[in-house]
Amino acid sequence: MTSPAFKQNAHDALGDKQLQQALGNVRAGFIDKRAQAADRLPEFEALRDSARDIKDHVLAHLDLYLERYETKVRESGGQVHFARTAQEACATIVDICKAQGARTVTKGKSMVSEEIGLNAAIEAAGMEAIETDLGEYIIQLRHEAPSHIIAPAVHLTKEQVESDFRRLHKHLPEDRDLSQAEALLGEARMVLRKRFLEADVGITGANFLVAETGTSIIVTNEGNGDLTQTLPRVHIVIASIEKIVPTLEDAAQILRVLGRSATGQDMSVYTTLSTGPRRSDDVDGPQAYHVVLVDNGRSAMLGTEFEEMLRCIRCGACMNHCPVYHAVGGHAYGWVYPGPMGAVLSPSLLGVDKAGHLPNASTFCGRCESVCPARIPLPKLMRHWREREYERHLAPATYRYGLGLWAFFARRPWLYKLATGVAMPVLSFFGRKKGRFARLPLASGWTDHRDMPAPQGKTFQTQWRERGGRTR
Amino acid sequence: MPHTVRPRVGLFVTCLVDLFRPSIGFAAVKLLEDAGCEVIVPAQTCCGQPAFNSGDRVDARALAEQAMDAFAGCDYIVAPSGSCGGMMAKHYPELFADDPNLAGRAQTFAGKCHELVSFLTDVLGVTKVNAAFPREVTYHDSCSGLRELNVARQPRKLLGSVEGLQLTEMKECDVCCGFGGAFAVKYGEISDAIVSKKIENVCASGAPVLLAGDLGCLMNMAGKLSRDGREIEVRHVAEVLAGFTHEPPIGAPKEGEA
Numbered sequence: 080m081t082s083p084a085f086k087q088n089a090h091d092a093l094g095d096k097q098l099q100q101a102l103g104n105v106r107a108g109f110i111d112k113r114a115q116a117a118d119r120l121p122e123f124e125a126l127r128d129s130a131r132d133i134k135d136h137v138l139a140h141l142d143l144y145l146e147r148y149e150t151k152v153r154e155s156g157g158q159v160h161f162a163r164t165a166q167e168a169c170a171t172i173v174d175i176c177k178a179q180g181a182r183t184v185t186k187g188k189s190m191v192s193e194e195i196g197l198n199a200a201i202e203a204a205g206m207e208a209i210e211t212d213l214g215e216y217i218i219q220l221r222h223e224a225p226s227h228i229i230a231p232a233v234h235l236t237k238e239q240v241e242s243d244f245r246r247l248h249k250h251l252p253e254d255r256d257l258s259q260a261e262a263l264l265g266e267a268r269m270v271l272r273k274r275f276l277e278a279d280v281g282i283t284g285a286n287f288l289v290a291e292t293g294t295s296i297i298v299t300n301e302g303n304g305d306l307t308q309t310l311p312r313v314h315i316v317i318a319s320i321e322k323i324v325p326t327l328e329d330a331a332q333i334l335r336v337l338g339r340s341a342t343g344q345d346m347s348v349y350t351t352l353s354t355g356p357r358r359s360d361d362v363d364g365p366q367a368y369h370v371v372l373v374d375n376g377r378s379a380m381l382g383t384e385f386e387e388m389l390r391c392i393r394c395g396a397c398m399n400h401c402p403v404y405h406a407v408g409g410h411a412y413g414w415v416y417p418g419p420m421g422a423v424l425s426p427s428l429l430g431v432d433k434a435g436h437l438p439n440a441s442t443f444c445g446r447c448e449s450v451c452p453a454r455i456p457l458p459k460l461m462r463h464w465r466e467r468e469y470e471r472h473l474a475p476a477t478y479r480y481g482l483g484l485w486a487f488f489a490r491r492p493w494l495y496k497l498a499t500g501v502a503m504p505v506l507s508f509f510g511r512k513k514g515r516f517a518r519l520p521l522a523s524g525w526t527d528h529r530d531m532p533a534p535q536g537k538t539f540q541t542q543w544r545e546r547g548g549r550t551r
Numbered sequence: 552m553p554h555t556v557r558p559r560v561g562l563f564v565t566c567l568v569d570l571f572r573p574s575i576g577f578a579a580v581k582l583l584e585d586a587g588c589e590v591i592v593p594a595q596t597c598c599g600q601p602a603f604n605s606g607d608r609v610d611a612r613a614l615a616e617q618a619m620d621a622f623a624g625c626d627y628i629v630a631p632s633g634s635c636g637g638m639m640a641k642h643y644p645e646l647f648a649d650d651p652n653l654a655g656r657a658q659t660f661a662g663k664c665h666e667l668v669s670f671l672t673d674v675l676g677v678t679k680v681n682a683a684f685p686r687e688v689t690y691h692d693s694c695s696g697l698r699e700l701n702v703a704r705q706p707r708k709l710l711g712s713v714e715g716l717q718l719t720e721m722k723e724c725d726v727c728c729g730f731g732g733a734f735a736v737k738y739g740e741i742s743d744a745i746v747s748k749k750i751e752n753v754c755a756s757g758a759p760v761l762l763a764g765d766l767g768c769l770m771n772m773a774g775k776l777s778r779d780g781r782e783i784e785v786r787h788v789a790e791v792l793a794g795f796t797h798e799p800p801i802g803a804p805k806e807g808e809a
Binding site: 086087090093129152255357402403404405406410439440441442443444445446448449459462464465466467468469470478482483486488489490492495496498504512513514515517522524525527528529531532534535536537538539540542543548549550551 | 564565566568569571572573574576577588589590592593594595596597601602603604605607608611613614617624645660692694695698699705713724726727728729731732733734736737738739740742743744745746748751770771773774775777778798799801802803804805
């Protein structure tokens with residue numbers, strides 16, 4: 080977790096040429112596709128309202144739906160484990176794996192498993208965890224964290240992936256052509272096939288947990304989730320508590336905005352529903368089915384000004400449209416969740432004392448909110464974090480003094496008039512030759528990067544009074 | 552003219568225009584008067600947005616109350632900025648939502664607040680302006696105006712009526728310029744990266760003039776353009792609509808000083 084070093088991280092990211100090249104793909108790859116998918120569906124905006132309302136309803140009755148979900152899972156032969164913290168969640172999963180005598184654990188992509196540090200816990204217990212989503216597989220090879228919630232390796236170019244495969248896949252002949260993305264996918268697939276068959280336990284996340292049926296739903300584009308959950312003896316679903324929806328109908332509604340918002344697909348390639356372990360007449364499926372429901376700070380968000388964040392369906396549209404994310408990428412945010420959704424969620428889960436930079440590092444351009452399928456008012460929630468930070472005197476002292484000084488003048492119109500009436504003509508005089516300043520005392524944050532245009536001269540209000548304009 | 556009685560419009564100049572570029576304020580006055588408004592400019596300072604966005608609710612509320620007092624008695628409050636306009640029209644009610652004494656007042660006040668260009672077209676029904684500017688221009692959509700107040704087609708429509716003006720759209724005209732108020736200073740390096748991409752798009756449009764509706768964004772883009780030695784004129788859209796293009800562009804030397 081390097082969120083407190085956000086500024087340094089951002090500095091490093093801006094100087095990283097390969098990263099900057101890869102980030103170009105985010106800008107090019109997601110935005111137009113989402114816009115086209117949304118335009119193709121006349122009811123898209125109404126579906127966003129619906130997604131918001133379904134989630135709000137669930138959050139208002141979360142206890143009820145969690146209990147109903149648990150009952151339904153048990154009825155279908157599965158087990159539900161509640162975990163208050165990351166540690167409890169990891170311990171629960173490790174215990175299940177150990178009880179199975181597991182050696183190899185395959186994993187579908189799951190952000191909450193990144194949040195709780197599951198791979199490290201599994202490995203510390205002497206088992207091997209293998210990521211099977213292509214992006215996750217790549218970053219696992221590189222011992223990196225995901226830089227995007229749906230495209231974990233988006234910070235890499237395909238040349239970097241090729242060189243990692245050549246370094247670590249010892250079986251690769253030198254003349255094998257890996258210059259195309261498809262070839263890389265084929266290579267990863269071949270390696271992973273064997274691992275799927277070896278696995279004792281398969282762990283997947285969940286996009287939805289359906290209370291009326293006890294079903295968990297995942298969407299993937301590679302089908303790795305299906306192999307992860309059907310081949311091993313045990314399937315463990317790990318999900319955070321706010322993934323619950325009341326009915327299959329509700330899940331179907333939200334699915335219609337999920338794929339479109341995420342990748343511009345009408346639907347992801349695979350939408351997989353699983354309910355309990357294999358039944359006697361099923362041709363395949365796991366012998367045991369467990370669900371680990373993770374709280375890890377979420378229930379503390381309920382009833383607060385941050386509750387709306389729990390509507391998030393993890394589509395990634397906010398970061399795909401964020402100019403700050405485009406500039407620095409996901410790793411700069413220093414923890415599992417980057418971009419605007421991370422700027423709100425990370426302080427909730429880590430504490431604003433650690434993740435305070437994140438909600439501050441936003442221009443409030445509002446593009447995230449304008450594309451969020453659950454209509455989460457992300458800038459407003461980031462502003463709430465700034466309020467908490469300000470109340471706790473966590474904002475940098477120089478910034479607080481500067482703001483305080485400005486407010487002191489702004490709250491005293493006569494003083495403001497006096498001071499600006501003198502200052503602006505002086506500043507204008509010094510800037511008249513060039514019309515701008517390349518350097519200004521106390522303004523290096525601005526002038527290090529761009530000129531400061533000089534003021535024209537007397538303030539508008541001075542001139543207005545001189546011309547006899549009406550003030551009342 | 553839809554109004555028989557002249558509407559009484561309070562001009563919220565905005566601090567940046569008041570301090571750095573009064574010509575935008577005078578352009579706004581001309582446009583409003585041409586459209587049949589009676590314009591008053593009460594003594595004013597700041598709408599409170601810097602405090603609001605910094606988490607300082609106490610100062611934000613005090614400044615909002617100050618502005619509501621100063622502009623009491625106006626039929627409309629109009630700002631040559633979508634950012635300050637959005638603060639007053641969208642965020643004042645939020646600021647006083649939990650204050651039963653002021654919530655209603657903030658709501659009513661917010662309903663009277665408008666960004667200048669959209670006020671001209673959407674409220675006053677202005678369809679053309681009396682100005683000439685025989686240049687090719689490109690237009691940047693400032694974020695608050697665009698996303699909080701839906702200002703996008705209005706400036707384009709009125710620019711279309713300026714004699715000789717040709718509007719060439721840049722790529723990603725609706726993407727942030729990286730200003731973001733205090734963000735530009737607190738995260739100067741990131742802001743710089745964002746504005747660098749922005750001016751690439753500005754320059755790629757081929758237009759020699761850049762317009763926008765918010766002075767903060769304009770100062771940021773003008774400052775970057777001049778730092779990079781790019782010779783592009785930067786002006787506020789109101790100045791062009793009012794025909795006030797005799798002033799040197801933003802960040803350019805005064806006449807006779809160059």
